[in-house]
Amino acid sequence: MIEVSIPATTANLGCGFDVLGMALDIFYTVRVQTIKENQYIIRNRGEGERYLPEDERNLFFRTIKKISKWKNFPELGLEVEAFNQIPVSRGLGSSAACISAAVATVNELNGRALSIEEMIHFAAQIEGHPDNVIPAMVGGLTVAMKNGEQIHYQKFPFFDNIHLVACIPEYTLSTEEMRRILPSDYSREDVIFNLSRIAYLVGSIFRQDREGFFTALDDAIHQPFRGQKIPGFFEVRGYLREKGMGEAVISGSGSTVLLMLRDPITTSGKEKISELFAQKGTKDLIIKNVNWQNQGIRVKQL
Structure with missing residues (x-):
């Protein structure tokens, strides 16, 4: 069993529309184990537990299936416990955290076959906003830039006195x-x-x-x-x-x-x-x- 944890993010920071993002200490955490049956089972705990789907319609599984298809990874049956501290649809990157957790899970289950650049690329394609995905994956305060299909970023420490x-x-x-x-x-x-x-x-x-x-x-x-x-x-x-x-x-x-x-x-x-x-x-x-x-x-x- 593996445990993957991803921080919430706050994007824009005022003037940095679609460019700036920062990781925060609120987390989306999944505990994942493979199962013999070709099934996708997820139990949601915490924020959104009353209405998030608990089968293959869940964003976590949809992301895993997309990346497995893109990279020709074997599809594995998975049983997941999800613990979510991030309020859903409140501008704190809950979707980015879920997608990033799925990308990191696929990477772990396939021998860490993906570089961090590939992981960011796949997550940003699915989520649509690199300014959310990048700090979720690398932490800190980040500046995101798209150049065609390529995504570039710089990471900075934030202030300890703010x-x-x-x-x-x-x-x-x-x-x-x-x-x-x-x-x-x-x-x-x-x-x-x-x-x-x-x-x-x-x-x-x-x-x-x-x-x-x-x-x-x-x-x-x-x-x-x-x-x-x-x-x-x-x-x-x-x-x-x-x-x-x-x-x-x-x-x-x-x-x-x-x-x-x-x-x-x-x-x-x-x-x-x-x-x-x-x-x-x-x-x-x-x-x-x-x-x-x-x-x-x-x-x-x-």
Whole structure:
């Protein structure tokens, strides 16, 4: 039996739309054993357990079957226990984690035949967003770039003196819907706005310049539009800026809002954030301290 664990991810980080991603310490873990029967059995535990399929329709198995076909690997009967801490359809990379876990499982069951570059390539083809898949697989904060069919990335450590808090609403948002609300064209000013900020932000990460990082987080490409679908986002971001506490960004396409703070959040701070969301109608909210993770795929033989 093998155990594969994959971290959640937060993508975009404000100005880094479809480019930046970072691994977080919330995990999707599977324990996998081969069985003689040509069957696919999965038992879901944790987030999504009430409605995720427990047969070959599950995304984990669909991914395994695709990669086995692409690489001519033998199809094996599998029995899986899945333990999911990652809220589903909340912008924390639950699909990317599931797909990455499946890719890593296929790799282990076939003698580690795939390089990390091949694993990223296959996972990104299935998931569609390298900015989610790459940090899930390699950890850290990553910059993703596509060049034709090739995917390139750079990995950086995040700041140890920026405190991360995930504000996770009960409601879900579909990535497809949140892409449809984005404009098909942008002004030159908006493009320059984001280009300058992502360049400055990456430079700030490289130099570990915390204040430079906070300065560069603003965005003109996706948050002004997606924020309208996340009641309370603009109010919480405005409050953090006014108090000099830090910044708020939409995690992926939402609905989670990630707070990036200069100091650890206090009990009164959590109460204020909850109040601001509640005033706009978001009352079922989990506020959770999270940390960035430098490691992506974790594999253990049990």
